[in-house]
Amino acid sequence: MSRSTMPADKLAAPRALAACNAGRSARWCPGLDGSGNSSCHHEIFASACEASGAAVALALALDGWHHRPCTKASEGEDRRAVLWVQTREAARLTGRPYGAGLPAELRHRLVHVLARRPEDALFALEEGVRCRDIAFVLGEIGGNPRALDFTASRRLTLAAQRHGVPLYLVRLDAARDLSSARLRWQVASAVSAAPRWNGQAPGAPAWHAELFRARVHPPGEWLLRDEGRGLVAERLADAPDISPHAISA
Amino acid sequence: MPPRRILSLWLPALAMDRHRLLHGPEEADRPLVLIADTAHGPRIEAVGGPASEAGARTGMMLADARALCPAIATAPCDPAGDRAFLEKLAVWAARWGPWAAIDPPDGLLVDVTAVAHLFGGEAALVTDAHEAFERHGLAVRAAIAPTAGAAWALAHHGPPGSILGPEDACGDGPLAGLPVAALRLEGEVLTVLRRLGIRRIGQLSRVESGPGGRDAIQRRFRNRRSPAVNPLLRLDQILGHAPEPLVPVVPVMPPLVQRRLVEPIRHRALLDRVLGDLAEEMARELESRAEGARRLELGLWRVDGEVTARSLEMAAATRDSAHIHRLFGGKLDDVDAGFGIEIVRLRANWVEPVARVQGDLEAGAERCGTSLSACIDRLAVRLGEGAVSRPVAFASHLPERAQRWQTPLSPEPVSQGELAFHARPLKLLDRPEAITVLYATPDGYPQRFRWRGKVHDVARVEGPERIAPEWWREKGGTRLRDYYRIEDQVGRRYWIYRAGLVTDGRGGLPGWFLQGLFA
Numbered sequence: 159m160s161r162s163t164m165p166a167d168k169l170a171a172p173r174a175l176a177a178c179n180a181g182r183s184a185r186w187c188p189g190l191d192g193s194g195n196s197s198c199h200h201e202i203f204a205s206a207c208e209a210s211g212a213a214v215a216l217a218l219a220l221d222g223w224h225h226r227p228c229t230k231a232s233e234g235e236d237r238r239a240v241l242w243v244q245t246r247e248a249a250r251l252t253g254r255p256y257g258a259g260l261p262a263e264l265r266h267r268l269v270h271v272l273a274r275r276p277e278d279a280l281f282a283l284e285e286g287v288r289c290r291d292i293a294f295v296l297g298e299i300g301g302n303p304r305a306l307d308f309t310a311s312r313r314l315t316l317a318a319q320r321h322g323v324p325l326y327l328v329r330l331d332a333a334r335d336l337s338s339a340r341l342r343w344q345v346a347s348a349v350s351a352a353p354r355w356n357g358q359a360p361g362a363p364a365w366h367a368e369l370f371r372a373r374v375h376p377p378g379e380w381l382l383r384d385e386g387r388g389l390v391a392e393r394l395a396d397a398p399d400i401s402p403h404a405i406s407a
Numbered sequence: 408m409p410p411r412r413i414l415s416l417w418l419p420a421l422a423m424d425r426h427r428l429l430h431g432p433e434e435a436d437r438p439l440v441l442i443a444d445t446a447h448g449p450r451i452e453a454v455g456g457p458a459s460e461a462g463a464r465t466g467m468m469l470a471d472a473r474a475l476c477p478a479i480a481t482a483p484c485d486p487a488g489d490r491a492f493l494e495k496l497a498v499w500a501a502r503w504g505p506w507a508a509i510d511p512p513d514g515l516l517v518d519v520t521a522v523a524h525l526f527g528g529e530a531a532l533v534t535d536a537h538e539a540f541e542r543h544g545l546a547v548r549a550a551i552a553p554t555a556g557a558a559w560a561l562a563h564h565g566p567p568g569s570i571l572g573p574e575d576a577c578g579d580g581p582l583a584g585l586p587v588a589a590l591r592l593e594g595e596v597l598t599v600l601r602r603l604g605i606r607r608i609g610q611l612s613r614v615e616s617g618p619g620g621r622d623a624i625q626r627r628f629r630n631r632r633s634p635a636v637n638p639l640l641r642l643d644q645i646l647g648h649a650p651e652p653l654v655p656v657v658p659v660m661p662p663l664v665q666r667r668l669v670e671p672i673r674h675r676a677l678l679d680r681v682l683g684d685l686a687e688e689m690a691r692e693l694e695s696r697a698e699g700a701r702r703l704e705l706g707l708w709r710v711d712g713e714v715t716a717r718s719l720e721m722a723a724a725t726r727d728s729a730h731i732h733r734l735f736g737g738k739l740d741d742v743d744a745g746f747g748i749e750i751v752r753l754r755a756n757w758v759e760p761v762a763r764v765q766g767d768l769e770a771g772a773e774r775c776g777t778s779l780s781a782c783i784d785r786l787a788v789r790l791g792e793g794a795v796s797r798p799v800a801f802a803s804h805l806p807e808r809a810q811r812w813q814t815p816l817s818p819e820p821v822s823q824g825e826l827a828f829h830a831r832p833l834k835l836l837d838r839p840e841a842i843t844v845l846y847a848t849p850d851g852y853p854q855r856f857r858w859r860g861k862v863h864d865v866a867r868v869e870g871p872e873r874i875a876p877e878w879w880r881e882k883g884g885t886r887l888r889d890y891y892r893i894e895d896q897v898g899r900r901y902w903i904y905r906a907g908l909v910t911d912g913r914g915g916l917p918g919w920f921l922q923g924l925f926a
Binding site: 207208209210212213216217249250252253254255256259266268269270271272273274278281282285286289291321323346347348349350358359360361363364366384 | 783785796800
């Protein structure tokens, strides 16, 4: 267990509350730094009958990775690995990652972990975010297992924040339970745009994504597209304004 | 490199000792023999002390022995059980050296090269071996010599506990006085030698160095290729001039550290403490050789003769004692200490060179995160061997065969580049799932299908991409596959295929399967 102490709850002081409200007014858009403290732990809810959960998680992760701040350490070639953790049940439902279908930059750095139980998957996720040689961690867990409660998700958030490794947890066919994830998404596949040369064929993937909980962003809905030049988001509608205490993730 | 030292252990009364351990001591007035049934009636295979005094000999027919001593008691001998017992003993005898072998039918060979100092010298080692066997109620004769043949000869025919130094082997050393039977020759060859008047090994070597010398013996045994019937070959083996295939050459000794405990351990906390000490010692040992361990073996010798072994394989060579300690810690939960553990030994079976680097301190790991190899090791220990893997490409047309899983951090095999125009799904199901086609267009692909109880209307489609079966590998009746990339009415993208054609004559109507999920 990482023994980090969280910065004192910002919502406590009135001035911090104002700052937080000001921060929240910054709308989410692609290209936000993925390794910042504010967006270290994403949760993506999706159906198990489609690959949209893992696909959006990968798209968000790659987006964050491409826009990571340049530091001295990252000047050389980034050779860090990518950890993909699946429970056996998730692998049975939605299949395992297929190398030839992955983005080219991930093909040779993927390390796959198949966990028998959700507890093992959580252990693997935590070990992954504590490792300095891993660019980001992607997890897939089906349903609402007992092991994945608020304490467990809080633990993951703290470890991810402490070590700066983003964690994208895909929840397959799960109810929106309590969680400390900084951004929580509900995604589904959307009709793709017609490709240029063959109007009958499926085009570049598109997803409908709803951000329903976030600490620093207001909720909203987007149509995400990945057309090979990075993530493009088209805003659909604002979520109705809700009271601030419901927003704290 | 230190000279080879081999410890030979001979259990002269193995069968009788084992029978006594299993069934209790024999009765005082009824001498016991072990018999085997042959075509000519029961034959004596092993005799104990009292039976031997009464006149019974190994190889005698039971009827003859009964004539000498009518009170003889019999029990069936059990060569298979003796052999299994000997194998178990060989594992146990590895406590005196890293490598032990069976020397059938009733002996053991242990390679004690460069480990005698752990026991306080070779004499102390031999004494230790005698005492250990005595504690278990087994008679033994032990000897140490530079070659397996010499050690065998001394154990069987030399004075008990004899030790042959590295230089004594040649010339008129202690070996010269031994009978030629010490050369491990077959009976008929011994008869020939006896008729020639050669009874001692010394006489044989004197003939060899005399006029005509080696050629004379060589001519007589020119047709004998096997060492067991050629005294010259045996003599060379004893003197170390000819290699003996029984003993493998061990060019480098694996790093080995051990603790012999005055008070046998029975509790986990103490074992952890000892393990921590051993891990540190092993780290120092590895550091002095500029190596890191890939596979480690932990042996626990119990007081009652049981041996427990735990092995550990790591993704990358390491000599981080804390890491080794932690990984082993997870494997010791089910160790049964019994009456206590008296020897704990850690051995690195597989080492790889690792340059000296600054140590990765635990505090550093807490601050900067762990390294990838440490992370993978922890995952593999907790989740099992096959749980952590990475996908690598394999030369095959079939999608499920074109990807294999191998251990992470091992080098990726060379593979041909992918064709860029082949669209492949993000995820592949473990096995293709059958779908029910509700309505298909005349040109082949389904317009509406049911999968996992839900109906999907196909809105967009691309295909077919035809993948033929691999005829060099599969049976002739395997059907081809036509793959379609489809998108349904709400945008879910799948990879489906039809197995076979209506007209291919390889079965009934072709089935439809869903194999992959696109992003």
